[in-house]
Amino acid sequence: MLDLVIKNALFFDGLGSPGVRRDVGVSDGRIARIAANLNEAARTTIDATQMWLAPGFVDIHTHYDIELEIAPGLVESVRHGVTTVVMGNCSLSLAIGSADQLATVFERVETLPRVLIQKWLHSSLSWQTPIEYVAHLKQLPIGPNVAALFGHSALRAHVMGLERSLKELATDQELEEMRRIAAGAIDAGMLGVSIDMVPWHMMSGTHRGRTIPSQHADLREYRVLAEVCRSRDAVFQVTPNPQRSTSLLDILRLSLGLLRRPLRITVLAALDSVADRRLWRVFGPLLFVLNRLLRCNVRFQTLTEPFTVYSDGPLTPLFEEFACGVRLNDCETPAARQRLWQSDGFRQQFRQEWTSGYRKTFHRDLRLMRIVRCPDAALENRTFADAARDRGQEATAFFIDALERYDTDLRWVATGANDRLAERLALMKQPYVLPGFTDAGAHVRNLGYYDGALSLLKQAVATGFIPVEQAVARVTGEAARWFRLDAGVLREGAKADFVLINPEQLHAPISEQVEISDAVLDGALRMVKRGSESVIEAVYIRGQQVVRRGEISLALGREKLGDVLHLTNLPETPQLAGPSQRNRINDAIAEHPFTDYWDIFVMKHQHPANLALHVVGVIVFYGLIGLAIVMRNWWLLALLPLSQTVGLVGHYFFERSHIDMQDAIFSVRASRCLNRMFLRLLTGRYADDIRRANEALKAYQLGQAAEVVIGESQRVK
Numbered sequence: 001m002l003d004l005v006i007k008n009a010l011f012f013d014g015l016g017s018p019g020v021r022r023d024v025g026v027s028d029g030r031i032a033r034i035a036a037n038l039n040e041a042a043r044t045t046i047d048a049t050q051m052w053l054a055p056g057f058v059d060i061h062t063h064y065d066i067e068l069e070i071a072p073g074l075v076e077s078v079r080h081g082v083t084t085v086v087m088g089n090c091s092l093s094l095a096i097g098s099a100d101q102l103a104t105v106f107e108r109v110e111t112l113p114r115v116l117i118q119k120w121l122h123s124s125l126s127w128q129t130p131i132e133y134v135a136h137l138k139q140l141p142i143g144p145n146v147a148a149l150f151g152h153s154a155l156r157a158h159v160m161g162l163e164r165s166l167k168e169l170a171t172d173q174e175l176e177e178m179r180r181i182a183a184g185a186i187d188a189g190m191l192g193v194s195i196d197m198v199p200w201h202m203m204s205g206t207h208r209g210r211t212i213p214s215q216h217a218d219l220r221e222y223r224v225l226a227e228v229c230r231s232r233d234a235v236f237q238v239t240p241n242p243q244r245s246t247s248l249l250d251i252l253r254l255s256l257g258l259l260r261r262p263l264r265i266t267v268l269a270a271l272d273s274v275a276d277r278r279l280w281r282v283f284g285p286l287l288f289v290l291n292r293l294l295r296c297n298v299r300f301q302t303l304t305e306p307f308t309v310y311s312d313g314p315l316t317p318l319f320e321e322f323a324c325g326v327r328l329n330d331c332e333t334p335a336a337r338q339r340l341w342q343s344d345g346f347r348q349q350f351r352q353e354w355t356s357g358y359r360k361t362f363h364r365d366l367r368l369m370r371i372v373r374c375p376d377a378a379l380e381n382r383t384f385a386d387a388a389r390d391r392g393q394e395a396t397a398f399f400i401d402a403l404e405r406y407d408t409d410l411r412w413v414a415t416g417a418n419d420r421l422a423e424r425l426a427l428m429k430q431p432y433v434l435p436g437f438t439d440a441g442a443h444v445r446n447l448g449y450y451d452g453a454l455s456l457l458k459q460a461v462a463t464g465f466i467p468v469e470q471a472v473a474r475v476t477g478e479a480a481r482w483f484r485l486d487a488g489v490l491r492e493g494a495k496a497d498f499v500l501i502n503p504e505q506l507h508a509p510i511s512e513q514v515e516i517s518d519a520v521l522d523g524a525l526r527m528v529k530r531g532s533e534s535v536i537e538a539v540y541i542r543g544q545q546v547v548r549r550g551e552i553s554l555a556l557g558r559e560k561l562g563d564v565l566h567l568t569n570l571p572e573t574p575q576l577a578g579p580s581q582r583n584r585i586n587d588a589i590a591e592h593p594f595t596d597y598w599d600i601f602v603m604k605h606q607h608p609a610n611l612a613l614h615v616v617g618v619i620v621f622y623g624l625i626g627l628a629i630v631m632r633n634w635w636l637l638a639l640l641p642l643s644q645t646v647g648l649v650g651h652y653f654f655e656r657s658h659i660d661m662q663d664a665i666f667s668v669r670a671s672r673c674l675n676r677m678f679l680r681l682l683t684g685r686y687a688d689d690i691r692r693a694n695e696a697l698k699a700y701q702l703g704q705a706a707e708v709v710i711g712e713s714q715r716v717k
Contacts, residue, residue, distance in 0.1 A: 002027050004543055005042040009053035009500065014477030014489040016589070017701055018469050024053060026496040029542035034492055048500055051537055055476040056083025056144070056497040057453035058488045060434060061268070061301055063087060063110055063442035065094045065148075069120055071520040073143035073557025077440050079547050080451040080532045081539055083497040084145040084480065084487040084565065085440070090239050090268075091196035091214035093151025095133040095185060097158045099125045104162070104205035105153050105212055108329070110442040111317070114204070116522055130185035137564045143556045144541060145487055145497065147565040149194040149237055150185040152225060156213040165213035166203070175224050182228045189566040191483065192235030192264070193225045197247050200320030201239075202329065209330045215241075219250050226254045226263055234567060235483055236265045243321070243359040252286075257295035264482075269437045270300035270427050271307060271417035275363040280423050287432035288652050292659040299482055301436035302427045304456040305510045307417040309446050310372065310527055312408040317446060318362045318416070324350040334407045341404040351396055362416050366395045373411035374402075384412070425465040428456060428474075431586070431656055434482065435475050448513050448527035454535060461506040486568045495563070496543035505535040584658035593700040594693075601673040602686075602693045604657035611681065613650030617643040618678045647674075 004026040011022035011034070025033035025040060033040065057080070064074055064087045077085060088095070092109060094102055099121035107117050127133045130150060137146060156165045159177050170178065182193055196214040203210045229236040236254075241247040248267070255263040272280040283300055290296040309318055314337060319325025324346065331337040340346055354364055366384040374380055379387050379402075388398035402410055418424045427433055435456050438449040449455075453475035460471035480488030490498060511531035518526040533550025540546065541561040546553045555561070585592055585603045594600050605611060621643035628636040644664060651659055663670035680686040 002032060002040050002042040003044065004496075004540075005038055005040070005045045006048050006053055006500070007038070007045060009048035009051050010503075011490070012052060012054045012469055012472040013491065014055035014473055014480075016470050016473040016477070019052065022053070024490070024498075026540075026543040029496055029544075031490060031492055031494050031496050034490070046500075048537075050502070050504075052501040052503050053490070054472050054499055054501060055488045055490050056499055056539065056541065057081045057475050058084040058086075058479045058483075058485070059438055059440055059450075059452065060086045060266070060436040060479050060483060061089050061438055062440040063089060063092060064146075064440060065092065066106060066110065066112060066117060066120065067441045067520065068137075068140065068142065068146065069094075070116070071557055072140045073546075073552075074441075075143070075520075075552055075556060076448070076450045076526075076528055078143050078539055078541070078556060079536070079550060079552065080454050080529065081499040081501075081536050082144055082440075082450070082453065083499075083539065083541050083562070084147070084485065086147045086149065086191065086483060086485075087441070088149030088151050088190070089194050089237055090198070090201065091151045091153035091194050091212065093149065093154040093194070094125075095130040095148065095150055095154060095190065096128075096181065097154045100205075101157045101162050102154065104203050104207060105157065108204040108208070109201045109212065111445050112521065116524075130181065130190060131188040134189040134564060141558055141560045142562040142564070143546065145485075145495075145562040145565050147191045147483065147485055149192050149235065150182055150190045152193060152195040152214040152217070153212045155181060155193075156217065156221075160213075162207070162213070166207060166210050166216055168216070169218055170221050175221060178221070179224050179228055182225055183232075186228065186232050186234045186567070189564065191485075191565075191567060192229050192237065194237035195222055195225065196239045197241040197244075198239045199241055199243060200317060200326075202320055202326065209326055222251070223254060226265075229265075230261055230263045232567070233261065233264055233484070236263055237268075238265060239268045242361050252290060252296070252298065255290065255296045255298050257297065262295055262297040264297050264484075266299045266301060266434070266436075266482075268301050270302045270430070270433045271437075272420055272423040272427065273361070273363075273417045274365070274368065274415065274419065275360055280427060283427065283433060284430055285652065287430065288656075291432050293661060293664065295661065298432060300430075300433045302424075302430075302433050303418050303437045303449060304428060304435050304452045304459070305424075305449065306415045306419045307447075308413060308415040308513065309443075310411065310413045310513070311446065313406060313410040313412075314403045315408055317443060318414070321359070321361055322353040322356075324353050328403075337407060338404070347400055347404075350400060354396060354399075362414070366399055369399075369412055369414040371402075371410070371412050373409070375406055375409050421459075421463075425459065425463060428459070429466055434479050436479070444518075444521065444524070444526045446527065448529055451511060451529040451532055454532055455510045457501075458506050458508065458510060458535075461503070484567045484569075485565050487565060497541050499539050500537040502535055502537050508535065582660045582662065584660075586657045589697070591700075592697055594696070597669050598673055598676065599693050599696070601670070601677070602689045603697065604651075604655070605677060606690050607650075607655040609653070610650035610655040611677075611686075613654075614647050614674065615678060615681065617646040617650075618674060620646060 002025040006024045010019040012019050023035050023038035025038050059077060059082045062085045064085055092106060103117050103121050107114055127136050155178055159174050199211055201212050203212055226236050238251050240251055255265045270283040290298050314328040319329055328337055331340060369384050371379045371382055384399045385395045388395040438452040440450050456475055457471050460466050460468055476488035511529045513527045514530055516526050516528050517523050538545050538548045546556045583600055624636050624639050628634055651657060
């Protein structure tokens, strides 16, 4: 007898296959049967005729390290359908180091109440090494699956001592020690290494105002850790310095895969910044060149909704990027901040830094910063610019006055990126940009993007910018497979982590952030999301229902449901039918039935604009050869690469199919197919080739989805 049967759901496997009606049977926490009509007896049977059944969502960028120790159910993510989280990002990790060191590194970056952090760290730190830390995690009653990166800041402080780690470079002996410990951490089950270069991630305590340890390393130190990850094909997570473009170039240089194994590197963040409206256009061409031409394995991350941050007067992460803002965040009491405001020259210096455009990541546009709460109720729901105009003051002067007068009683909000729909959709559609960057568990007073995956699905349904099956895969199987996690895919034998979704409710807009008083944080304020209870019918982990329409099961956080996930040897996409990885069509099509490269070529060349550019490329190629012969000027042949360049432009802008380096430069098979396409376009027969190839692929995909079902049905009969 099965434990659970979900009947008649529209089934999505997480690999991008079209949705099909299926029954799913669960036994002993795993998927035992997937069938068109499952008649086996079960202890619980649920009719999901109106529902979608999808893998549990994978959140690839969280800071749950401390919260996992306090409340291992991670309720705020699970309620939105998340069943797997990756933590240990941005160089922050609990895997090694003393309680005092970890407290001062975590507190200011994560914006968790200090008393809560220190109370736990001083009473519960029971491990000394990453191996012991992984063993400890396996003993916790965790709700979702957890995969942990090894944080560089914790490692650096442990090896060098906190004081030296904040101002000196590592010696050769210390680099070797870091290499040894990092290698041991990955071998023990950690996912890889995370480093951090963001200059507004600050220390608290006696070292407040200094940036965290990872930012004081040089490229040589980063290279040592990158090579550890490269040798094990582990994840290397990076937050580059947005105020120093060379930091990104340095890191991307490490990722090159020419003549060596590429580094599996994920970079934050690909955003449409309000402060620089042109920046978002860079990510697509950059990733195209890196991954398709230079054999890299790079994934950027983007937020699936507007990047909106709430702030308490002068206490906000947004102020950490300029000196006066750092000094205000350094102050531990309102009285200390008042003394700072009244000190000689501080207000003038604040004004100068605020209005300066130098190294500005947050836009600082007072027309876009809205007052949420204030002792003067007349100011609420007004922008600072509008309120200043009504009071007859210059906007920056009014802003400074309000910060000084009201301190943290002034609550305000601003959106710094991803506010434009078309640009946000373009980033989410990029094949090498993963949905992530939720920061779940960090900055709890400032932001709450626990429903990042659900937000992407809503936008896919509302706009159709990608097919639904691809949208599901982006936040489940695609993310999990790139991170080498055995999660995010529904198949027989897989762990029964899945969500039931009410598709009618996906037409609702992205939910707004709201404030709650969170018992997990001893009643402190927390920004969260609500509204998913109408979309997420139920969440299952290990086949056990842990959420139903927003109601949280008592088992979540009390019983061990999730697993600590290690690196797996699963391929990023299933093995292709052809004999070579060169025969890929694109990243969205995992498998295909084609063995003749002409069929693969047709699948990669369908968009009219891409076809037109390839025709131009053929004409350029033969035209240059003809001119060289007629004019007897063989230097003209040096321009032949222009023909390939025209084709690459077509693929980049219109059809993001797989570009193999050998075919892009020159191969007999690509040249033969290109000429064949040119002739068949001239004779009007190429449209038939496109139709035939697409019909063959569709039939294959439907056949693959039904293959298991047919076998199971026959066995049942």
